[in-house]
Amino acid sequence: MMLYIDWNPSIEAFHIGGFAMRWYALCWLIGLLSAYFIVRRLYNEQKIxxxxxxxxxxxxxxxxxxxxxxxxxxxxxxxxxxxxxxxxxxxxxxxxxxxxxxxxxxxxxxxxxxxxxxxxxxxxxxxxxxxxLPIWQVLDNIAIATPVTACFIRLGNLMNSEIIGKVTDVPWAFVFEQVDMQPRHPGQLYEAIAYAILFFIGWYIYRKKSEKVGTGFFFGLCLTYIFTARFFIEYTKEVQEAFEASLPLDMGQILSIPFIIIGILCMKGGKWMKWSK
Structure with a gap:
């Protein structure tokens, strides 16, 4: 047990008088504000x-x-x-x-x-x-910023000790004291790290090839990467609802598949899809 990380944070980040700000809400707020400033910069650079x-x-x-x-x-x-x-x-x-x-x-x-x-x-x-505005330009700009928001939302889940992973003996396992005293995969942290990496990948590509904005590439990359990562990380998580235990794939994996397919199609040339303007 000494190798594992004991995890028992307060769900509240701070108090102001009788008002309490929870970590989950704070992470949502930081994630949305981060995306706000990133997309505003993209709009300015693209003279929108x-x-x-x-x-x-x-x-x-x-x-x-x-x-x-x-x-x-x-x-x-x-x-x-x-x-x-x-x-x-x-x-x-x-x-x-x-x-x-x-x-x-x-x-x-x-x-x-x-x-x-x-x-x-x-x-x-x-x-x-x-x-x-052209729909693919809007989707690509949002997709560049989305991983930041997704990262902070998963950090909020971690602070809430929710969406926990399966029991494991890996040395970086978390013991979620608010759930039980068993060492588990920190699936929320796996996702947060994966999404942070995606942001830096997308930002690097944008700085090198900004002309790809408006083609559907960044939107497709975001969907494909996020939901592929989600699909495989689900194998480390406990099922969220009892009915999932009888399924060959859990609900998170089933719902990820269509998004992965759409993402691949967009990366291959989203602007030519029939529903684009």
Whole structure:
């Protein structure tokens, strides 16, 4: 046990009076703000009008949040959230109804990255319809920044001791004291590191070959890399819901496959796909 990393952080990063900022929310905020400044720089370098940038953040934030929430509820817990009107309300609002009446604020306890990705894609499509910018230019710019946000979200999962890995004897195993006292793979950290590496790869390619923006290459690279990494890292994780135990692949892997296929097609020439403008 002395070789392993004991992991038992507080879920709260800091307090200001009666307000407590949780690590998970803080990581989301840092990830989104980082992407905001990266994409703003890309827009400036590409001489895109500044008034077209500001609405982008709202579209992305709402698309990711709504998509991630609905993705978790519909992909991972449909039996619960679709079983009654109250549970459908819980799917939309960050509350949980109590057994004997009343309710409590819980925050959005359950967000799925696959749903967030789909929600982001829909939001960007709506943004393009309003801004009249080329869709592949927008998708490529967002894809360059996305790995930073994904990295911080997974660090938030690590601080929450959630989405834990399988029991292992590797020397870097984490003992998640809030879960049990067994050494486990830090699957959240594996993903965070993988996404950080992707950001530096994408940024390096952009600095060398900025003319690829608008071809669908960066969007395809982002989808292919992230969901391929996710597919294999899933082998180190515990299943999130009981029904996954009977499946040959878990839900995260099943949902990753179509994104990998779309990513490969985009890298091979996304701007020629029929749905592009």
């Amino acid at each position: 009008k500044s008034e077209l940038f500001e609405p982008l953040f709202i579209y992305c934030f709402m698309g990711i949040l709504i998509g991630a929430r609905l993705g978790h509820c519909l992909f991972y817990e449909p039996d619960y959230f679709l079983s009654s009107g109250k549970h459908i309300v819980e799917m939309i609002l960050p509350i949980r109804f109590l057994e004997y009446g009343g309710w409590k604020f819980t925050g959005y306890a359950g967000l799925a990255s696959h749903g967030g990705t789909l929600g982001l894609m829909i939001a960007l499509w709506l943004y393009v319809r309003r801004s009249k």
